[in-house]
Amino acid sequence: MMEYEAPLVEVQNVTFSYQGRKHPIFEEMNFSLEREKIGLIGPNGSGKTTLFHIIMGLLVPRKGAVLFKGNTVHDEKGFQELRKSIGLLFQDADDQLFSPTVLEDVAFGPLNLGFSPEEAREISRQTLSNLGLSNFEPRITHNLSGGEKKLVSLATILAMKPELLLLDEPTNNLDQETRFRLIDILNNLDLSYAIISHDWDFLEKTTREVYAIEKGAVTQCERACLHEHHHAHLYGDHPHHHED
Amino acid sequence: MIPEYFSYTDSFLHRADPRLKIVAAVSITVVIAMSRSYITGLCGLVLSFFLVGFARLDIGVVARRLLAVNIFTAFLWLTLPLTYGGETMEFLGFMTISREGVAVAALITLKANCIVLAFLALMSTSPVSSLGHALGQLGLPEKLCLLLLFSYRYIAVISQEFQRLSRAARIRGFTPKTNVHTYRTYAYLFAMTLVNSWNRSHRVQQAMMLRCFNGRFYTLHPERLTAVECVVFGVIMTGVFIMAFWEFWKLQG
Numbered sequence A: 001m002m003e004y005e006a007p008l009v010e011v012q013n014v015t016f017s018y019q020g021r022k023h024p025i026f027e028e029m030n031f032s033l034e035r036e037k038i039g040l041i042g043p044n045g046s047g048k049t050t051l052f053h054i055i056m057g058l059l060v061p062r063k064g065a066v067l068f069k070g071n072t073v074h075d076e077k078g079f080q081e082l083r084k085s086i087g088l089l090f091q092d093a094d095d096q097l098f099s100p101t102v103l104e105d106v107a108f109g110p111l112n113l114g115f116s117p118e119e120a121r122e123i124s125r126q127t128l129s130n131l132g133l134s135n136f137e138p139r140i141t142h143n144l145s146g147g148e149k150k151l152v153s154l155a156t157i158l159a160m161k162p163e164l165l166l167l168d169e170p171t172n173n174l175d176q177e178t179r180f181r182l183i184d185i186l187n188n189l190d191l192s193y194a195i196i197s198h199d200w201d202f203l204e205k206t207t208r209e210v211y212a213i214e215k216g217a218v219t220q221c222e223r224a225c226l227h228e229h230h231h232a233h234l235y236g237d238h239p240h241h242h243e244d
Numbered sequence B: 001m002i003p004e005y006f007s008y009t010d011s012f013l014h015r016a017d018p019r020l021k022i023v024a025a026v027s028i029t030v031v032i033a034m035s036r037s038y039i040t041g042l043c044g045l046v047l048s049f050f051l052v053g054f055a056r057l058d059i060g061v062v063a064r065r066l067l068a069v070n071i072f073t074a075f076l077w078l079t080l081p082l083t084y085g086g087e088t089m090e091f092l093g094f095m096t097i098s099r100e101g102v103a104v105a106a107l108i109t110l111k112a113n114c115i116v117l118a119f120l121a122l123m124s125t126s127p128v129s130s131l132g133h134a135l136g137q138l139g140l141p142e143k144l145c146l147l148l149l150f151s152y153r154y155i156a157v158i159s160q161e162f163q164r165l166s167r168a169a170r171i172r173g174f175t176p177k178t179n180v181h182t183y184r185t186y187a188y189l190f191a192m193t194l195v196n197s198w199n200r201s202h203r204v205q206q207a208m209m210l211r212c213f214n215g216r217f218y219t220l221h222p223e224r225l226t227a228v229e230c231v232v233f234g235v236i237m238t239g240v241f242i243m244a245f246w247e248f249w250k251l252q253g
């Protein structure tokens, strides 16, 4: 008998609105993330970042629930468990890198997970070297360039050995070289992830499926549609249907 | 960006335990600042020069730092000899100046240079981050150390944010003048910077929570003292103690 495997994380019937806003951003919305590599695309302000923050428990929906491996997450404690398995890469790397040196920042997660300083140091070294960032270890974080900051913040999350990555507009303000490097890194990761991006070309190179998020609903974009978009309008970020 | 000119090169002092360096720098400063005699001051200056040489600092940069300090002491040289009173002596044949005023100005100059050199050699050779951790290990309250570390990390970011806002204002034709409009605009800029920083601190806290932070900081650097470090700093501290005893003995005598 085939065993039913629950999606890694799911949001069920979630209604959410920011304080002081009349119209909810999501109403009774459903969305699930399996173990796969997907892209999320949608116009500015459509709630992509909000959705990620709800999944991570940073925002609490008015109604509905977040399910982690099939179980409803009830409280902060549950989300703490979830955060060990799901890593979120923020839009602005300066928010993510707060330690003075790169090595300390990468080791922050492992230390919190209970590893000893020696083990944390080893894990961080390994993670940085896997990303080709070995020579960054002693660097002072605020002296890094924008692209370097992005790669290091990815390392800080990978050091926690998550099962799923959520990346919020990772190619924003990224130079071409770092962008290619990121594509390379993501393709070589044996890990599931969901990427928010306006960069069709980037999504095409890094993900299998792309979902569109608009007016509080998530719909699947066809592969062909993604391809067409890429050639038709490189920076078009409004999801829409192509009628045959 | 905060340039740390001296923390990039390498020397024994660069590698030495920051705790020892902090203790040494603070003791030298206290003894020299309290001293009343030239001999202590001169000994201190010799010690400081020795430390600067030991740290192999770039002489040009050191000279520039000393220049900055001595612009300040130059004002003392301009005012103290004329205003200090007491015994006077002739100067350039046409005016009289205070002998004690000259003496005090000289002592202050000596002390100031000595302390600055000691700090350049001992403190600026450690990155601020390790100084922050070292202060914590020396018993400074954790909150203060974190305040230091986070300020150090985010001052550059906050200043960038302010510059971005003021650039936006300038692009729309804002030129600072002495009028209410200018004051109000600057007030807005400051206020917006505050709001932005507040929001950023909130996001940083979220980022920390996402990486399983639960209110406790674990350090990656359990520093261990080496024998050589202990000996070298033992010698330095002995010198400092001798200077302190000399001062004390002179006071008694």
Ligand SMILES: Nc1ncnc2c1ncn2[C@@H]1O[C@H](COP(=O)(O)OP(=O)(O)O)[C@@H](O)[C@H]1O
Residues within 6 Å of the ligand: A018, A019, A021, A025, A042, A043, A044, A045, A046, A047, A048, A049, A050, A051
């Ligand atoms: N902290 C907040 N308070 C109030 N409204 C917010 C807040 N953050 C975002 N919003 C609003 O919620 C909507 C969705 O934001 P967001 O999830 O950041 O969109 P996206 O990431 O898709 O661009 C936007 O209209 C935005 O203005």
Ligand SMILES: [Mg+2]
Residues within 6 Å of the ligand: A048, A049, A050, A091, A168
């Ligand atoms: Mg967003």
